[in-house]
Amino acid sequence: MQFNFYLSKCMPVNENGITILNGNQKRNPQLDDVITIMGEASALAQNLKQLITSPTRFFQTDQKLYIKSEGKQCLGILKIGRKNLFDRDLNGAIKEIQPICVLDFYVHESVQRKGIGKELFEEMLRQEMLRPEKLAYDRPSPKLLGFLKKYYNLSSYIPQNNSYVIYSQYFDFNYTNVAQQHSAQQSYQQQQSTQLANQYRVQQEQTPMKMEQLDQMMQQMSLESEQQYSQYQKNKAQPPCVTDQKQYQNMYQTTTGLMSAQIQRR
Ligand code: ACO
Secondary structure (H helix, E strand, O other), rough: OOOOOOOOOOOOOOOEEEEEEOOOOOOOHHHHHHHHHHHHHHHOOOOOOOOOOOHHOOOOOOEEEEEEEEOEEEEEEEEEOOOOOOEEEEOEEEEEOOEEEEEEEEEEEOOOOHHHHHHHHHHHOOOOOOOOOHHHEEEEOOHHHHHHHHHHHHEEEEEOOOOOEHHHHHHHHHHHHHHHHHHHHHHHHHHHHHHHHHHHHHHHOHHHHHHHHHHEEEHOOOHHHHHHHHHHHHHOOOOOHHHHHHHHHHHHHHHEEEEEEEEHHH
């Protein structure tokens, strides 16, 4: 989009040719013109009845606007802002989340599919220290869906009752947590086994005559552990459930407690 002034005269442009504006940015008439004209072009390109980006819809908000320019040309805009959303997660549970959302994204028709959108998007990811799957996308157009699939391999999302698209990977953090808990649980079990082996050795020294009984008991315990482990593997394939952790912990504590009680008795 051609203007009759250098865009760097009305806004600060960084070394990548990108301007980053906050809603509390000081206004000037030329900057208002840039925002108005790009906002209108974006709405037109997306067939929207209402403007998403205009000076009144941007200034005095907590939104951010990324603008790509070159001399007197404005090449594209990207507007983001945090929203409070009620979304279904992978298990179908409704969660209240406050993601940063891509609210408006537009590259001028004359320069589309030349990497300008990627430049704007990457600059925003760097500045906000975000990964694309951690953003929500308001009413993404087919072009934006194609863009996200091409560059970031994002395609699977959970249909919501609002206009926002949240990719499945958004909820990956929860999976990571569960995986970490599982691994902590495994090391806890390992620790318990070592303690058990030590107890067994002590017991062996103190009561050599009970060796056979202890052997049998150890075999039985290891059989039970194997069964529990295979059950654990089966459950791992299911969607994670917080109570699983507690169950495994209780199960192993009970098993270990029983065993050490038996050893004590002997
Ligand atoms: N048809 C299909 N896919 C497209 C198109 C198109 N016309 N234009 C861009 N893409 C996707 C494709 O994946 C394309 O890769 P390809 O050319 O290998 O097929 C990729 O984007 C190109 O990447 P860039 O060149 O970096 O993207 P560009 O500079 O074109 O910017 C953008 C992408 C912003 C979506 C731009 O095409 C645009 O402004 N489109 C019109 C407005 C729009 O739909 N905006 C998104 C609205 S939704 C929202 O804002 C939340």
